[in-house]
Amino acid sequence: MIGRIARRTLGAVVTLACVYTLTFAMVIGVAGNPFQTGERNMPQEAEQALRARYHMDDNWAYFREYLAGVVRLDFGPAFTYADWTCNQIIAASLPVSATLGALAVVIAVLVGVPLGVVSAARKKTGMDQAVSFIVLTGVCVPTFVIGAALVTVFAVWLRWLPIGGWGTWRHLPLPALTLSLPIVAYVTRLVRAGMLDVLESDFIRTARAKGLPPRAVIWRHAFKPAFLPVLGYLGPAAAQAMTGSFVVEKVFGVPGLGQHFVNAALNRDPGLMMGAVLVFAALLIALNILVDVLYAWVDPRISSSL
């Protein structure tokens, strides 16, 4: 087990190095001057001096120097926001996104699992169709529509919750719900499919034949194997949810990390682009390793096959 985690961690370092190199190549390859902030053009000498300061004239030196910073977990200055470093920006926005993302995943599990189980247990009934409808809605309706609808109902008409912003628990429910709906839909679908599969299998028929009540059959025997695919999905989904969503952040004015993926690219801010991508990659890899470990814990047979 320990050996496997060590192997996976080593693999993660290699993956991150590849991500760094590829992102770096794209960052230096794209046109646009990161130092120009307003409408005005910059004096040439000042730009040259700044490029020299950050080793931007020599791609190899830039690659090396920047990598040396990244290894020390220092992503350098943010050119678009001159008063902040990329580290400060990530430190200010990642916890926000992580909180929302974690909450969204919890909601997804708490809502998606029962829905999936119920619709599998009552296959082809009105209940199953109702759940399918919810799932389709969650998958098909874009988050900006759901978000705007939630704001209109709960913040503007009912005035129960604030329209947007960040700071108190009252800012949480609407964005977390919006963020969770697509995950709820996937979790429900995966649980339903897994459950239907498992319910056909021999050991369930045996359990039923023994005269176990349906509830015990489902929750004690069928649930565990049916949940495994969900676990595999939750790793990457959590990584994605916890690094923020540009749309949800824009609709609700949440100061999370998601906006920087888009804005840093639009502003050609090299540090922020690299920082955001590497944080996301690291989180994705970490959660995937965690999911693997959990797999092995839930089902020891997997441990030997991995």
Next chain:
Amino acid sequence: MIRNLLFVCGLTLLGILSLFARTSARPRADLVYVNPSGIHTLDPARMSWTQDFRVALNIWEGLTSWNPRTLEPIAGAAEFPPRISDDGLTYTFLIHPDARWSNGDPVTSGDFVRGWRRAIEPGTGTDYTFLITDNIEGTAEYARWRRQGVAVLAALRGLEGRLRLNEDQLRVLSDDDVWNAFPADLRAVVRHPAPDSAPAEWSRFADALLGAPLDWSTIAEAFHARHAAELADRFAQVGLYAEGERTLTVRLAKPCPFFLDLTAFPTLLPCHVSIEVLRERHAKSSLTKEGLVVYDPQWTKPNYRRNSYPGLVTNGPYRLVEWAFKRGARMEANPHHRDAAQLSCRSVEMREFENISASLMSYEVGDVDFLTDLNVPYDHEIARLARSGERPDFLPCPVSATFFLNFNCLRSRGDGTPNPFADARVRRAFSLAIDREGIVERCLARGDRVAYSFVPPGTIPGYWPPDGLRRDVSAAKKLMADAGFPDGAGLPPIELLCVGTDERIVQMLARQWEETLGASIELRVQESKTFAENKANHRFLIARANWYADYNDPTTFLDCLQSANGNNDSGFHHAGYDALLRRAAGERNPAERLRTLREAERLIVEEECPILPIFHYTQLIAVKPRVSGLYPNARLWFPFRYVTVTR
């Protein structure tokens, strides 16, 4: 299994809630406003966004300030008016005896010199350096010498890292003053080509430098040491004299009738001495390794404490008490300000909220008192409500800013093909052929003013811009025929460069030109950075542009089209225009000066037409009726010290 799952979920929920249990919100500020674009920087030397200016001018105070209604200069940190010499070139400011920083220190003349110097130093100064270098004696020479110094160092550091220099860098090294100061062994090994040499010569020079058996590190260090040693003497030649604690004498390079307007501008704000503990130093000098002046950019934070820095110290009616990235900032009355007792609005909260429609909803439910940038897809509806009087809290602000198009005036396009707009007749024809009223009234419908001139009429006292060109399709057709393009025959496809927000406007323009002149227009909608890059490199035939006045004088617009101006994106070079601007700059009689400027503007909007003005912006703001003392004005400048909020 299910129990474990529930346990993990429960734990996560508890963790999240406990995070929020500890946060206690501050009481609501007296005034809450939304800044959709956020703060880009609070460093006055670097800032260039109106939204940043708005915060800066509330927490700092220049030598003068602006009247919130008329924008005329009024007293700031110095007594008003200052003493002005008869030739109009020497201004002597006496700083108010009660002017204080937010930590209680008296504001001194040295603080202003420090602030202004930061604005012209390469490294700290950026977009608005020219406000000082164009006007104050000796600053242009100083800035040029400094820029050359950092460019040389950048090149030497490049050679140190075995980097092949580009032609710009090689030219910097070949400047006589620079080259002759290098050690003799360098000059003995390589020889630089003459300025007009062919690219191959420069390429050989670059190779020779790389191949020369020289220790570039020592050469760079020696140059750095020499440059740093000269710094104080060079700056002493600048026309800024701090005499004692309270007197600041400024010597101008040329008469500047709007100088007291400039002294209120953020670039000319003072800077407290405490910043010096955050300076980056190399080899005991006050410069970095690259020869730049660099301070730890964290200095604008109210709670920054490195090197026992006290946190941001400012001298305005408010001080910054909180600034959270992408969340907002909070200002509270500065207890040491001389007018602190008269301040009715004691605290101001700025919220960063990108989604303007959501801000508008917050405003409607009363969470927010004041909105400034109502640029939403339905702004014409807001404008209608404001016009009809249904919503007296929506106010139009006619801004001193112009939306216009740049014609590429260079002889050929970037790819070497001939450029039809090099001919002024074609530019005039395109200007005559469009229906501006249609665009402003039917396409925008938000109360913008139709523009026939570059300078918005009625904003600058004593100046009335020329009439410009009205629509005259038959004259336009005749001009096109004269230029060799009858009914658009022979005209290449015209690429019109724009950004996403202008799409409706440019589509309407394209249709008008296609219908009237037979031109075929290719719209190139680009993302803003790509657009900026293409525009700066003249890779367009027509490009959208806008310009906001920086100070209350026609030159804030007209200077852009001077041949040597860094913002001359149309590539317009006209000796007569440059001569008129030069004559105006030297003119002592104000009325005669404005007449000369009007003549210059007539040249660009009626004859040469390097630009095509379309409209002058009107911005919409929303102010809750309980808030008084916020006045719509041409610069969207809202000082909170005059605000009263009744609850």
